[in-house]
Amino acid sequence: MRAAEIENLTVAINGREILKDINLHLEEGRFLGIVGPNGSGKTTILRAIIGIIKPTSGSVKIFETSPIGAINKNIFGYLPQSQKIEINFPARAIDVVLMGIYSRLGLFRWPSRKDITIAGEMLSMIGMSGYENEPFGNLSGGQQQRVSIARALINNPKLLILDEPSTGIDVVGQEDFYHLLKGLQKKLNLTIIMVSHDIGTVTSYVDEIACLNKILHYHGSPVGALNDAVIKELYGKHVDIMMHTELCEKCERLHSKQRH
Amino acid sequence: MFEIFSYGFMQRALLTGMALSIFCGIISVFIVLRRVAFLGSGISHAAFGGVSIGFLLGINPLLAAFVYSIVVAFGIEQISSRGRLAEDTAIGIFFSSSMALGIVLIGLSSSYNIDLFGYLFGSILAITNEDAMTALLTTLFLTAVIFVIMKELYFITFNEELAFVSGIKIRLIKSVFLLSMAIAIVVGIKLVGIILISALLVIPGAAAQMLTKRFHRMVFLSCLISLFSTISGIAISYRFNLAPGGSIVLMLSLIFFIAFFYKTRLKI
Numbered sequence: 001m002r003a004a005e006i007e008n009l010t011v012a013i014n015g016r017e018i019l020k021d022i023n024l025h026l027e028e029g030r031f032l033g034i035v036g037p038n039g040s041g042k043t044t045i046l047r048a049i050i051g052i053i054k055p056t057s058g059s060v061k062i063f064e065t066s067p068i069g070a071i072n073k074n075i076f077g078y079l080p081q082s083q084k085i086e087i088n089f090p091a092r093a094i095d096v097v098l099m100g101i102y103s104r105l106g107l108f109r110w111p112s113r114k115d116i117t118i119a120g121e122m123l124s125m126i127g128m129s130g131y132e133n134e135p136f137g138n139l140s141g142g143q144q145q146r147v148s149i150a151r152a153l154i155n156n157p158k159l160l161i162l163d164e165p166s167t168g169i170d171v172v173g174q175e176d177f178y179h180l181l182k183g184l185q186k187k188l189n190l191t192i193i194m195v196s197h198d199i200g201t202v203t204s205y206v207d208e209i210a211c212l213n214k215i216l217h218y219h220g221s222p223v224g225a226l227n228d229a230v231i232k233e234l235y236g237k238h239v240d241i242m243m244h245t246e247l248c249e250k251c252e253r254l255h256s257k258q259r260h
Numbered sequence: 261m262f263e264i265f266s267y268g269f270m271q272r273a274l275l276t277g278m279a280l281s282i283f284c285g286i287i288s289v290f291i292v293l294r295r296v297a298f299l300g301s302g303i304s305h306a307a308f309g310g311v312s313i314g315f316l317l318g319i320n321p322l323l324a325a326f327v328y329s330i331v332v333a334f335g336i337e338q339i340s341s342r343g344r345l346a347e348d349t350a351i352g353i354f355f356s357s358s359m360a361l362g363i364v365l366i367g368l369s370s371s372y373n374i375d376l377f378g379y380l381f382g383s384i385l386a387i388t389n390e391d392a393m394t395a396l397l398t399t400l401f402l403t404a405v406i407f408v409i410m411k412e413l414y415f416i417t418f419n420e421e422l423a424f425v426s427g428i429k430i431r432l433i434k435s436v437f438l439l440s441m442a443i444a445i446v447v448g449i450k451l452v453g454i455i456l457i458s459a460l461l462v463i464p465g466a467a468a469q470m471l472t473k474r475f476h477r478m479v480f481l482s483c484l485i486s487l488f489s490t491i492s493g494i495a496i497s498y499r500f501n502l503a504p505g506g507s508i509v510l511m512l513s514l515i516f517f518i519a520f521f522y523k524t525r526l527k528i
Contacts, residue, residue, distance in 0.1 A: 014343075050425050051425075052421060052424060052425070071424075071425060071426070071427050072427055074426075074427065076425050076426075078421075078422060078425040078426070080419065080421050080422060085418070085419075086293075088469055088473065089293065089418065090293070090469070090472065090473050090474055090475040090477075090478045091418060091475060092473075092474070095475065096418070099414075099415050099418060099422070099423075099426070100426065102411050102412060102415050102423075102426065102428065103412075103426045103427035103428050104427075105411070107408050107409060107411075107412070108407070108408045108411075109411075110411055135473045137473075155426070161425075
């Protein structure tokens, strides 16, 4: 089944075109990375996919239904860009995970003991057992992201959407996080769409990459995206890409190889 | 001391105060966590415009204030959510222009015996039986409503976008929240007044946040602090012949500072 089907999508905000005529299809079970410079419309395309922004023209279909339909079927697991949680916000890690099932519980009902046990299992699955009662605001950026993944997964979503998940996490933490995602993709047969500005790191984990800067410059295999012409079109000038992958040996600069 | 309960006006003040303070205790948690304290004081000051319209048109000033506050609350929300104006700017404009409208209209209205001071700082002697019953019923009803949507309100407060994507009806929940704020303000006008009501909307939650990092405990503590301050404030004002509205708010502030220093000392 097609996880996402974006046809002729144009989004204009206050008269300014942010996305223009985007066509993008994604099959179920694939891991798609969306990259592009700042202000290229990466977050906007995610917001159109999850139905927060309505297309000016064109359409978005998620598992053969509208984004709002997909919300009602609990298809999405979503990690927004940096969460800006106040350090004193009264929520423990386990409370945050449980938020994932709130809409399923319906009004007035709070999570049961059984729900709390399941949330605890989710935390241990992503390597955060022992942190159940820790205030969310006290956790590091990377730990908060892991807890958020548990929250996103507790409702068994089909499509996981991540907006710059590596912001505020150090490089080692980032790699661990991407490994975790890759593992979850296989284990749970998840479709993943992840936005990132870090083209070098993303390339080594995703199955497909989409290079976006108002229009879609490239969609295909990650290696193809490292072509100089694509990078130049995307970022407007020549950029050295740092790779962290088995594709290149010991994290060498790739651009000289790609040139030939 | 207990003769305080034998006076009708004191019974009405205590009844209104207790109902209002439990309700304010709950919503103050969300006002503090959503960081909309300024919205609370903006709407309450704007209510003054509504009161004066009521006088001018010869309708119940509190009813007029209620309608006017709701219009202002949703007006601020609409303007700022469309991104044309920052929320605090929108509040600043509505706040001051409503106060200006209020004082101009009161100057125009023919009745000269308006208890302006009472509307601004509360006057528990003016609480009628009808006022007390209305306050009790509306706050009881709204407390029940907030309890029904509390989990959703908590989620929206944590992250609105997340709540939306997971299927929470955020518009509905936010509207109920705004409506609750407007009602709390109008109910509080006679007890503590337009200027002081924002204290009840902000301080209980702020003090409770100093004492716990668990949500349910924060709600409970906030209600307790609010209730205690209201009852003791009214009692102290009776005993020492002080302004009741001011006594309640000073009591709240005292508890807040105790909680604040308790927390900062624990950190050292």
